[in-house]
Amino acid sequence: MKILGVRVDNYNLDETLNLVKGYLTDNRQHLIATVNPEMVVLAQKDLTFREVLNATDLNLPDGFGVILASWFLGDKLKERITGVDFVWQICALAEKLDKSVYLLGGQVKVGEAAAAKISKNFPRLKIFSGGNDCQPTDPAIIQDLSAKKPHIILAAFGHGRQEKWLAENLPRLPFVDIGLGVGGAFDFIAGKIKRAPKFLRQLGLEWLWRLILQPWRWQRILTATGRFSWLVVKARFLNN
Numbered sequence: 001m002k003i004l005g006v007r008v009d010n011y012n013l014d015e016t017l018n019l020v021k022g023y024l025t026d027n028r029q030h031l032i033a034t035v036n037p038e039m040v041v042l043a044q045k046d047l048t049f050r051e052v053l054n055a056t057d058l059n060l061p062d063g064f065g066v067i068l069a070s071w072f073l074g075d076k077l078k079e080r081i082t083g084v085d086f087v088w089q090i091c092a093l094a095e096k097l098d099k100s101v102y103l104l105g106g107q108v109k110v111g112e113a114a115a116a117k118i119s120k121n122f123p124r125l126k127i128f129s130g131g132n133d134c135q136p137t138d139p140a141i142i143q144d145l146s147a148k149k150p151h152i153i154l155a156a157f158g159h160g161r162q163e164k165w166l167a168e169n170l171p172r173l174p175f176v177d178i179g180l181g182v183g184g185a186f187d188f189i190a191g192k193i194k195r196a197p198k199f200l201r202q203l204g205l206e207w208l209w210r211l212i213l214q215p216w217r218w219q220r221i222l223t224a225t226g227r228f229s230w231l232v233v234k235a236r237f238l239n240n
Contacts, residue, residue, distance in 0.1 A: 001075040004231055006040050007054045008061050008070070012079040017089060019058060024097050024151065024177050029170050031056045031163070032180045034083035036063030037228035039159045044231065049160050052167045060086060065225065069232045084185045087154060090178070091118050091125055094152055099177065100126035102150035104141070105157045106186040108132040113190035136165045142172060149175040154182045 001008055011019065023030040033039070033056050043050035053059060060081045061067055070077040094101050101118075103111050115129040128148050131141040136157050145153070153176055155162040166179035187193040 001070060001073070001077070003035075003066060003069050003073065004040050004044060004235055005050060005054075006035060006043050007056075007059050008035050008066060008077065009059050010061075010075075010077050011058075013081055013089070016058070016060065016081060016086075017093060020090060020178070021093060021097070023057065024093070024099055029174070029176060030058070030178050031166055031170065032058045032060065032178060033163050034060045034062040034081070034086065034181060034183065035066055036159070036183075037065040037069075037225070038063075040066070041228050041231065042160050046160060049164060052163050055167070056163075065228055069228070072232060073236060083182050084188045086180075087118075087182055087185050087189060088121070090152065090154075090180065091122050091127075095122040095125040099151035100128070100148070101152045101154060102145060102148060103127070103129040103186060104131045104145075104153050104155045105134070105136075105162065106132055110186050110190045110192055111156075113192070114186040117189050117191070136161055142169065145173055145176075151175070151177045153179045154185070155179060156182050156184070156186050159183050 001010060020032075031052075033053055035053065039049075039053070043053055060083070061070070061077045061079070062081065062083050064080060067077050067080050091101055093099075103115050103118075105111070106114070111129040111132040115127050119125060119127050128150060130144045130148075131138070134141055153166065153173075155166055157165055159181065162181035162183070166181060170176055170179050184193070
């Protein structure tokens with residue numbers, strides 16, 4: 001289905017993992033995005049970003065607001081699949097299939113800590129961390145990727161930039177099977193930011209948890225809640 005012009009694919013976790021398993025074995029490149037309300041709002045004004053999102057192979061419904069919007073718009077999505085949880089899932093799959101993973105972007109200590117945490121859970125997984133504290137345009141990123149030749153890139157340049165970077169650069173990296181934008185997932189995996197308790201996640205109140213921990217994010221949280229909600233209501237009632 002499309003939410004405010006952005007495609008969101010309707011698969012549960014098992015169906016998604018079966019798709020991804022195919023992506024890792026079909027000798028083609030695939031771009032995956034984890035769509036949340038902030039990304040949908042950004043795509044309203046950044047048409048290039050919207051085009052990238054609508055051209056991916058798979059768009060996962062990440063934010064709880066995306067699930068609620070699908071219900072409100074009359075086409076209920078099966079399941080929320082968060083970027084943080086999906087990183088663990090794809091790493092588990094990569095270990096089974098003997099595929100390597102590259103954590104791209106984020107802060108140096110965070111990227112390295114996230115790689116160490118993943119490696120501890122999946123000791124047979126070949127994992128790299130690089131491009132930390134770099135601008136996406138830094139040529140050293142492509143050089144390092146070309147040297148290590150990972151099968152999966154988990155890119156953490158922030159939503160919008162990471163998806164556009166992957167769409168532009170995957171053709172230059174023919175050894176990569178999957179490029180996935182993961183936003184701030186490394187922060188959670190590394191333990192820099194504590195995830196909301198499970199009951200808050202189930203209630204869709206992670207935004208409140210983030211506001212408590214990081215009050216300076218209020219503008220982003222307002223975008224992800226207020227602005228997105230208004231646009232969905234407008235699409236439901238005022239555009240018909």
